[in-house]
Amino acid sequence: MAKLVDELDVVAAETAFSGVVRVERDESVELVKAYGLADRAHGIANTTDTQFGIAGGVKGFTALAVVSLIEDGVLELSTTARSVLGDDLPLIGPDVTVEHLLTHRSGIGDHVDEDAGGDIADYVLPVPVHELLDTEQYLPVLEGLPPKFAAGERFSYCNAGYIVLALIAERHSGVSFHELVRQRVCQPAGMHDTDFLRSDELPGRAALGYLGVDGPRTNVLHLPVRGSGDGGIYTTAADVHTFWSAFMGGRIVPPTWVTEMTRPHSDVPEESMRYGVGFWLHETGPAVTLIGGDAGVSFHTTHDPVANTTCTVLSNTSNGAWPVARRIGGLPG
Numbered sequence: 001m002a003k004l005v006d007e008l009d010v011v012a013a014e015t016a017f018s019g020v021v022r023v024e025r026d027e028s029v030e031l032v033k034a035y036g037l038a039d040r041a042h043g044i045a046n047t048t049d050t051q052f053g054i055a056g057g058v059k060g061f062t063a064l065a066v067v068s069l070i071e072d073g074v075l076e077l078s079t080t081a082r083s084v085l086g087d088d089l090p091l092i093g094p095d096v097t098v099e100h101l102l103t104h105r106s107g108i109g110d111h112v113d114e115d116a117g118g119d120i121a122d123y124v125l126p127v128p129v130h131e132l133l134d135t136e137q138y139l140p141v142l143e144g145l146p147p148k149f150a151a152g153e154r155f156s157y158c159n160a161g162y163i164v165l166a167l168i169a170e171r172h173s174g175v176s177f178h179e180l181v182r183q184r185v186c187q188p189a190g191m192h193d194t195d196f197l198r199s200d201e202l203p204g205r206a207a208l209g210y211l212g213v214d215g216p217r218t219n220v221l222h223l224p225v226r227g228s229g230d231g232g233i234y235t236t237a238a239d240v241h242t243f244w245s246a247f248m249g250g251r252i253v254p255p256t257w258v259t260e261m262t263r264p265h266s267d268v269p270e271e272s273m274r275y276g277v278g279f280w281l282h283e284t285g286p287a288v289t290l291i292g293g294d295a296g297v298s299f300h301t302t303h304d305p306v307a308n309t310t311c312t313v314l315s316n317t318s319n320g321a322w323p324v325a326r327r328i329g330g331l332p333g
Contacts, residue, residue: 004023004031004327004328005031005033007327008021008031008033008324008327008328011323011324011327012035012036012324014323015213015320015323015324016036016213016214016317016320017035017036017315017317017320017323017324018035018036018037018046018207018210018213018315018316018317018320019034019035019036019046019052019207019298019313019314019315019316019317019320019321019324020032020033020034020035020046020047020048020050020052020236020237020312020313020314021033021035021237021312021313021324021328022048022237022238022240022241022310022311022312023309023310023311023312023328024241024309024310024311025307025308025309026308027245027308032048032237033048034046034047034048034050036316036320038050038205038206038207038208038316039207039208040208040210040215040216041216046207046316047205048236048237048238049193049205049236049237049238050205050206050207050236050314051193051194051197051203051205051206051207051234051235051236052206052207052234052235052236052297052299052314052315052316053207053209053223053227053231053232053233053234053292053294053296053297053299053316054231054233054234054235054240054290054292054297054299054314055231055232055292055293055294055297055298055299056159056230056231056291056292056293056294057231057233057290057291057292057299057301058181058227058229058230058231058232058233058292059162059229059230059231059278059290060247060278060279060290061181061185061186061233061278062162062165062166062169062181062229062230062278063102063165063261063277063278063279064184064185064247064252064253064261064278065169065177065180065181065184065185066098066102066165066168066169067102067253067257067261067277067278068184068185068252068253069169069172069173069180069184070098071253071254071257074172074173075098075168075169075172076098077097077098077099077102078097078098078099079097079098079168079172080094080095080096080097080098081096081097081098081101081106081108081164081168082094082096084167084168084171084172085164085167085168088139089139089142089143089164091108091109091144091145091146091147092106092108092147092164093107093108093147093150093151095150095151095152096108096151097151098165098168100151100152100161101158101161101162101164101165101168102165102277102278103155103265103266103275103276103277104155104156104157104158104161104266104275105151105152105153105154105155105156105265105266106151106158106161106164107147107148107149107150107151107152107153107154107156108145108147108148108158108160108161108164109142109145109146109147109148109160110145110148110156110158110159110160110161111124111125111126111141111142111145111159111160112124112159112160112230120293120294120295120318120319121211121222121295121318123221123222124222125141125222125223125224126140126141127140127141129220129221129222129223129224129225130200130225131225132224132225132226132228133198133224133225133226134176134177134178134226134228135163135166135167135170135176135177135228135229136167136170138163138167138224138228139167141163142160142163142164145160154266155266155267155268155275159230159231160230161230162228162229162230163228163229163230164229165229166228166229166230167229169229177228177229178195178196178226181196181233182195184252185243185252188246188251188252189239189242189243189245189246189247189251189252190242190246191235191239191242191243191246192239193205193235193236193238193239194233194234194235194236194239194243195233195234196226196227196228196232196233196234197226197233197234198225198226199219199220199223199224199225199226200220200225202234206234207316208220208296208316209223209294209295209296209297209316209317210296210316210317210318211295211296211317211318212317212318213317213320218296219294219295219296219297222294222295222296223294223295223296223297231292231294231297235314236314237312237314240301240310240312240314241310241312244301244303244310248303248305260276260277261276261277261278261279262276262277262279262281262288263276263281264276264281265277268280273289276288285304285306286304286305286306287302287303287304288302288303288304288305289301289302289303293318293319293321294318295318296316296317296318297315297316297318298313298315298317298318298319298320298321298322299313299314299315299321300312300313300321300322300325301313302325302329311325311328311329313325313328
């Protein structure tokens with residue numbers, strides 16, 4: 001392990017890594033270390049309990065909140081988006097179901113279409129970011145997006161689909177999406193440092209997200225002021241590891257759902273991975289992964305239930321997590 005720490009220190013120095021790395025094996029912490037600054041203007045260092053945004057990593061939490069509603073009989077996999085949306089988002093077809101949305105096979109248009117390329121620091125939101133506080137306020141962002149293909153035809157990673165899922169969950173349950181995630185994911189998992197924080201009033205232990213490896217510019221004008229189903233929750237390295245233990249142990253949803261969510265529903269050869277329900281899966285092995293990347297945010301966590309290992313990298317820069325995740329074996333290449 002000392003050799004790995006030395007190698008990580010080299011990678012961190014070469015890439016100006018800012019964030020936290022944590023590795024566990026057999027429920028024992030083998031490595032946890034913080035690098036860089038949470039607040040560059042005030043010289044505040046990241047610590048091992050700093051809260052980081054995890055961008056699209058939240059999709060696993062969204063999927064679990066939705067699945068827990070299905071388990072309770074509030075929703076079904078066959079529930080159509082149209083049956084919940086009413087007159088909203090008329091370009092979403094009548095055959096798009098909750099299952100399609102969960103597995104990124106809905107074919108609906110995406111406001112952040114990752115197939116279209118572009119720079120991660122682009123300003124992509126069509127409305128002022130301060131207006132995006134609650135899930136219903138995301139409707140103008142998703143308006144007018146034509147479908148990409150017929151529902152169920154193929155896999156295409158879709159951020160908009162997970163906002164629609166948050167909206168469906170909210171409208172069906174009568175509980176706000178943020179509260180649903182707290183009640184149905186964070187609380188049963190014991191994740192006490194995980195929440196949808198406002199970017200314009202971050203608490204003292206939360207890291208600011210930076211657009212580059214140096215310089216003062218943060219991501220506050222790039223992302224919604226508070227996230228929704230597709231991204232935006234803040235968490236700590238310890239809470240991520242608590243999450244994996246709770247999820248795999250059947251404490252968030254029953255074990256039958258854990259099996260269903262972590263079996264392959266799509267092959268994604270362009271990513272050298274497969275996809276389940278809310279989770280990325282190793283191309284051939286048992287490892288399960290959550291990934292998040294956005295302006296000022298990069299996040300990668302992998303749990304291997306056979307080896308009983310968990311490796312997590314959280315970073316408050318746009319691409320900082322990837323070289324470190326590759327070194328600890330979480331990313332190919």
